[in-house]
Amino acid sequence: MRINVNDRDYAVEVDGNPSLLEVLREQLDLTGTKYGCGEAACGACKVLINGTPTPSCITPATAAQGKNIITIEGLEKEGELHxxxxxxxxxxxxxxxxxxxxxxxxxxxxxxxxxxxxxxxxxxxxxxxxxxxxxxxxxxxxxxxxxxxxxx
Amino acid sequence: MKNERTKQEEKRAFENKIPGKGLSRRSFFKYMGAGIATYFVWTDYLASGILTTNEDNFPASDQLSSWIHLSASGEITVFTGKVEVGQNIRTSLTQVVAEELFLPVSSITLVMGDTQLTPYDRGTYGSLTTPQMAPILRKAAANLREMLLQQARQEWKLGEISLDMEQGMIQHPNNGKKLSYGDLAKGKNLLQKMDEDVPTIEPSKWKISGTSVPKVNGRDFITGKHRYVSDMVLPDMLYGKVLRPPVQGAKLKRANTDKAASIPGVQVVRDGDFIGVAAKNSRTAAMALASIEADWERSSQVSRDQLFDHLVSSAEKGETINPQVSRAFEEAAHKIEQDFEVQYIAHVPLEPRAGLAQWTGDKLEVWTGTQRPFGVQEELERAFNLPGEQIRVYMPDTGSGYGGKHTGEAGIEAAILSKATGQPVKVNWTREEEFKWAYFRPAGLIKVKGAASEQGITSWEFHNYNSGGAGIDLPYIGSNKHQEYHRSDTPLRQGSYRALASTANVFAMESTINDLAGKLGADPLQFRLNNLDNDRLEAVIKAAAVEFGWKRTKTNGNHGFGMACGAVKGGFVATFAEIAVHPESREMKIIKAVTAFECGAIINPRHLESQVTGCVLQGLGGALFESVDFKNGDISNAFLSSYRVPRFKDVPDMKVILVNRKDLPSSGAGEAPIVCIAPAIRNAIDDAVGVKINRLPMLPSGIVPEG
Structure with a gap:
């Protein structure tokens, strides 16, 4: 499956239905997104999916297909902080x-x-x-x- | 226990870890690279009489050594066994060193909590970094400065004249020439023991200390670049998970791991009662773990509804009480006898425990978020029967601790899995594991009998069961005091927490003092001031009272004012609270909370304010609604959806006042400011509606009970 993260396309594996959080951290090495509770109660894992802050810990990676995901690593533009x-x-x-x-x-x-x-x-x-x-x-x-x- | 070492052996083992003993001049520079360095030996510090010693209890190593190295390229590296968990000591300690060396903070690097590179340190806890490590580093830096000046004088063949230093350069007094620190260090192998009497810069002349230097590596955190242990990755690394019992106290009877082992890429590791799995990603590891069929033998465990009876019935026998104390109480006209209940609470560090381990032959490296990297090294020594020299523990800046990360569970589990699989393994605990298998702030029961007259406290009997003896000394003048901490059997695993015992003791003490003032018909503020003999405590009380407006008239009949004060671990704190109780719903709302805090000379005002704010707000959780629910070994609220912690909406209108005492040594701030918020609110509720709530948390539902 392919997902788009920080304006880049990636091929990712979704065997076992991993969460978006697991895919970001373990397959794409985007570890700025954190695990905090695993049940969308703390906000540590939030990423922007089509602009909406979404807890990636309870979002199946497959649900992010065809959408634009922004993580903390994608906020800085040409060395300029958001x-x-x-x-x-x-x-x-x-x-x-x-x-x-x-x-x-x-x-x-x-x-x-x-x-x-x-x-x-x-x-x-x-x-x-x-x-x-x-x-x-x-x-x-x-x-x-x-x-x-x-x-x- | 065979692992228990005698004090003498421990002391010897400890001394071997002190640089300047085991480390020769030659090996030092081989290890560090050429340059100029100053080091510090703990015995000198003790000899100076700054720290008290006691033969049975040799000094904590965190009172001790450190060193600073200047390389030929002008880089300053400071080595300390302290660790960064968000209290921002990486910044404050850098400030202290920069000050003495006339350098910008950006030219200084702190290496922290690496058991191979940094001197032994017992741990980062007890509000000890600022009062103990900062003065040592200040002197070490000052010593390095004096060595540099001496080198410059030799270079220029000058006598004992004073030279100006600025931004890493030393100026010649008359020919305009300059030498950089790096130039002076070039080709040198100069190592000097720190001179205890070296002059340091007076706090009144500080230019870097005393200012709000921003978090030194702040950008890395804002951009997500910083790697916490839970983020770290090594080549060929596996993700590990460990099988946990269903409830506390359950023993493994048998387990079938065949299914787990049959999943491609999964390795099952069994070592006695330890069962773990390792896989190429955490999802596979979690599925493998779930497929293990295990039978457990459960044993009866104390439940929450039996907690306080259990703490008292299992307590060790107390000391004999002077009959004078009881007699004075019997005879007193104004007296109170009451109990206070304090529930277990959880630290909930936002980064749960994480450990990453890698074996190279018989050498072990472990990265783990802990407040005690050297303690974890010792745990690993015991777990693997390996000498400490073969174990290196690293502690990257970690996602908080609050006293909750003194132990090395995740690191040990990762090391077991790594050893068995022959690959690096990372174990990140889940939130549920962090709740269930770490440890809690102790629960406690406090029994108080207090009596007072207009002249002060006439009898004071205070028994703390289980939550600890720190902060148990009543600061008020009076006679016939008996204050005792009783150890009890704790149904749940317990350990350190920000001001764990002081929070409980100050709550009971400041509530009872307030009630005694009420019995005497005295103003609670004036009663305290009349009976304190502590200028620093009185100063913060007065500062907070003025800001709060203690004397103003309440705008509404259902509002109440309350206050509390405390002297804890070198910090002096007073909190004043105004609350309102809704006349129909009985809902309690904090209208305003003012906290004044003093901990000597302030090193970084902004970061100090964060520590005080953080203490007050975290304290609000334990004061109002946090508690661990448990029944026969099952912890039933082990999730953030069921264990409530303070959020944005819980923040009241609050104000922090920092009292700066440049004439006094700096002390720590991570604990003391937490102790007053609970009793201040409790006393304000009593003031508003005449209901005394003698338990923590006070209002799990937010509703004040009828009196």
Whole structure:
């Protein structure tokens, strides 16, 4: 089977019906996508499938066929970080950072095509992602910087 | 037990691991490459009297050695056995070294937690890195600086004059010439023992320490490039899985592994009661594991509903209590007797345990996320009956620990599978395995009898069953105190956790003190201040009280104010909370939480704030809703869908105040700030609706019970 990840086509094996997470990590060596719980409860494994943040741990790899998948490795464009990555790094948000890839991809989708988001909307949109180090307040304030900059 | 070594043997084994003892001058540079280096011997540090010693209990090795090396190309490499699990010590320790050497942080590399390259370290826990490792590295760096200055003076044939250093260059006083650190190290094999009295830079003059230097390798984490152990891959690596009992305490009777072995590419490994499988991917390994038919012999296990009775009935016999304590309690006009229950909770590090092992002949390499790489090396020595020199444990920066990764299970399992298959094997635990087969923060029962008058505490009897003795000392002035920790039989495997015992002890203590103030009709804040004799603790209480506005009038009758304070592991913390209890639904909502924290001179304000915020919010989980549910050996909420941890929506309006004491040595911050959130909320609920909730978690359903 072929899948498209970060604008590249890959041939992958789907014997035994592996999850998208397993295929990304074990066959494509894209280990930026993390395992956290295996039941879509923590958000560590989220990738963008046709732009929608999707837990790859419960998504069969076969379900990703014909779709565009973006992982954390695909966000950087020609050495330039995505604005979400940039602000989270500038604000020095993370501690252990294991949640970071899932957080970032969730935020990228949340902010896509939106000029403004209230703090409450950020909290609602990010609530499916767990940061066990509890850096939540800093994530919210960092994302607020790029979602509220155009406010009058 | 045959593996138990005597203290003397342990001490000898330990000394052998100290650089400067086993490591000769010649072998040092052969190993490190030419350059200039400074090293540190633990005995010197002890002799300096900075650390207290006790003959029966030789000093923890994490109080000890380290070294710094400058290469001919000007690179500074610092070696420490401490490890990075998100507390950002890779950054703060780099800052400390950069400060003394007048270098940007980018020119310094820290090698951490590699048992072959770094000095022995007992482990990264107990809030010890900042108070113990930072001063050593500071002095080692200062020593290297003095060696460089001496080399420059010799080079230029100058006397004992002072020279300016900047950004890795030393300036000639009058001819404008410059020497780089690398130039001075070229062709040299200069190794000097650290001078304990070397001058270091005063905190008031810090330029790099004391500032919010960003996480040194931050970009690697933001881009997904950093490889945690669970991400690592070696050529020909297999994925391993291990057969677990269905419940705690079950013993394997028999197992049929034929089906698993018949799956192409699967290797089954049996070694006594250990059964594992290895396959070319984790899906195949999981299917092979599931096809094993095993029979287990179950034994009766203590369940959650019997927990607290069990902890008391199985406790070791206590000390004799001075009759004066009981008499004072009997005679007191204002007194309280109450019990506090503390449930087991789980660390839930977002990266579950992971281990990768590779054998080359009789040499073993293991990569694993652990707070104790040298402890894991010792576990492997015992597991394989192999001398430590043949085992190398690496600890790449790991997806958190919180005290939950002191052990090496996944690394050992990977090593067993790797040995049997002859290929590298990685074992990544599932979330369920992490919940069921790691260890928990201890549960505990605390029995308190306290009495007070306007003059202070007149009797204080405090018994902690099972959750530990740390932080058990009442900080309030008073007489007739009896404070005791009783070891009990724990139904579940338990171990370290952020401020495990202090959280329980401070909860019981600060609740009871608050209740005593209430009995006396005193303001809980004023009662505390009147009865404390600790300037640092009083300072954080006052700082938090002002920010919180303790004296303001409540806007609503169903709101309550509560506070708590604590002095734990060199840190001083106070938390003030305002809560509201909904008049009909009885739902509790935190309106505001203010925490003030002081731990001496601040090395990195932003990262310190993260530690304090993280402690308070993680503490909120244990305070309000986290607990492990277990029945006859079965842990029934071993999933993130059934074990609730704090999320974005649980974050209250909160404020952290950092009190910077540049005149005091820096101490750690990963634990102390967790202890006050629970009692502050408990006291605020009591203030709002007169209900005293003496258990952790307090409100699993979010609803305050009727009084």
């Amino acid at each position: 604005p979400v990555q940039k602000v989270l790094m500038e604000e020095d948000v993370f501690q252990c950072s294991y949640c970071a890839p899932g957080m970032i991809l969730t935020a990228v989708a949340l902010l896509e095509n939106k000029q403004q988001l209230s703090e409450q909307e950020i909290i609602e949109g990010m609530n499916g992602n767990i940061c066990r180090c509890c850096t939540y307040p800093k994530i919210v304030s960092a994302l607020s910087k790029i979602t509220q900059k155009d406010k009058a």
